[in-house]
Amino acid sequence: MSELRARGTLGDGEIAEVLALAEAAADADGVGPLSEHSLLALRGGRAGMAIHDGGGDGGRDGGRIVAYAHLDPATDEEPAAGELVVHPEHRRRGHGRALLRALREEAGGPLRVWAHGDLPAAAGLAAGEGMARVRALFQMRRPASGPLPETRVAAGVTLRTFEPGRDERAWLEVNARAFADHPEQGAWTIDDVRAREAEDWFDPAGFFLAERDGRPAGFHWTKIHPGGVGEVYVVGVDPDAQGLGLGRTLTLKGLHHLRDAGVDQFMLYVDESNVAAVRLYESLGFTRHAVDVMYATT
Numbered sequence: 001m002s003e004l005r006a007r008g009t010l011g012d013g014e015i016a017e018v019l020a021l022a023e024a025a026a027d028a029d030g031v032g033p034l035s036e037h038s039l040l041a042l043r044g045g046r047a048g049m050a051i052h053d054g055g056g057d058g059g060r061d062g063g064r065i066v067a068y069a070h071l072d073p074a075t076d077e078e079p080a081a082g083e084l085v086v087h088p089e090h091r092r093r094g095h096g097r098a099l100l101r102a103l104r105e106e107a108g109g110p111l112r113v114w115a116h117g118d119l120p121a122a123a124g125l126a127a128g129e130g131m132a133r134v135r136a137l138f139q140m141r142r143p144a145s146g147p148l149p150e151t152r153v154a155a156g157v158t159l160r161t162f163e164p165g166r167d168e169r170a171w172l173e174v175n176a177r178a179f180a181d182h183p184e185q186g187a188w189t190i191d192d193v194r195a196r197e198a199e200d201w202f203d204p205a206g207f208f209l210a211e212r213d214g215r216p217a218g219f220h221w222t223k224i225h226p227g228g229v230g231e232v233y234v235v236g237v238d239p240d241a242q243g244l245g246l247g248r249t250l251t252l253k254g255l256h257h258l259r260d261a262g263v264d265q266f267m268l269y270v271d272e273s274n275v276a277a278v279r280l281y282e283s284l285g286f287t288r289h290a291v292d293v294m295y296a297t298t
């Protein structure tokens with residue numbers, strides 16, 4: 001006997017139960033099922049949907065939570081997005097399908113689901129419910145030690161660091177051109193830049209601009225995380241300047257900076273569909289470390 005309950009508030013005991021469920025899934029699958037964002041909402045007591053099993057009396061303490069889903073409702077810009085997980089000992093009993101259907105009903109329109117790890121079970125469930133794999137986001141890594149080619153700068157190109165208060169508008173222009181097909185990056189506004197400039201990690205010494213004819217033609221913005229991980233945060237090259245090796249030059253410039261700053265690991269996120277970028281990073285020794293897959297209703 002199982003029962004699905006949607007969107008109330010969770011007590012401390014239930015939050016701990018869902019966290020333990022997520023941990024058991026991470027042990028079984030080798031990857032955590034819930035993003036930092038969902039975990040924060042959960043720890044804050046904001047309930048998703050839970051399937052309770054074994055209680056049978058329908059009461060609030062009627063059974064263990066065996067499956068859990070988080071939903072971010074649709075906004076003006078984004079469709080609803082969710083995540084779901086079933087306890088490893090309670091799989092193949094229809095809980096995943098039931099939760100996914102409940103998410104779709106609650107979303108009331110298009111739904112995206114993020115699945116971490118590209119696991120066959122998630123692929124099978126999504127396919128069975130008619131959802132398509134629309135995106136995969138790779139996290140790639142490599143140790144900072146080991147061979148790193150020298151930065152070669154082509155004739156007519158100069159490299160310099162970003163100057164806060166002066167370069168924002170010009171940077172936004174080249175960012176919009178470089179990411180014309182990726183609105184979540186390309187549509188950044190001055191407020192998006194200023195918000196990041198106000199973050200503790202922001203360091204213009206790790207933000208490089210390449211200029212041709214006195215105008216920015218590309219950039220590499222790096223980010224150092226606590227714990228010795230240096231991220232290739234965003235690399236972009238103006239379409240007019242693509243094919244000249246600027247992406248490689250800028251990436252290497254940033255990686256040398258991160259290594260000199262003492263990081264142990266290089267890390268970056270890249271869309272699976274961005275074949276040129278994936279190839280560039282592979283040629284610099286990066287390998288796939290993790291993958292998140294987005295399934296969407298069609």
Ligand SMILES: CC(C)(COP(=O)(O)OP(=O)(O)OC[C@H]1O[C@@H](n2cnc3c(N)ncnc32)[C@H](O)[C@@H]1OP(=O)(O)O)[C@@H](O)C(=O)NCCC(=O)NCCS
Binds near residue numbers: 125
């Ligand atoms: C994916 C997950 C939620 C499935 O939960 P579940 O309760 O075991 O799934 P269900 O019993 O509802 O299965 C529904 C259908 O999904 C498919 N499916 C489920 N597990 C599968 C597997 N291991 N391999 C292939 N297909 C699978 C089948 O088509 C299944 O129907 P069937 O049992 O009639 O063959 C669960 O494995 C899980 O928590 N994984 C980790 C978190 C995750 O990947 N979440 C993202 C989900 S999109």
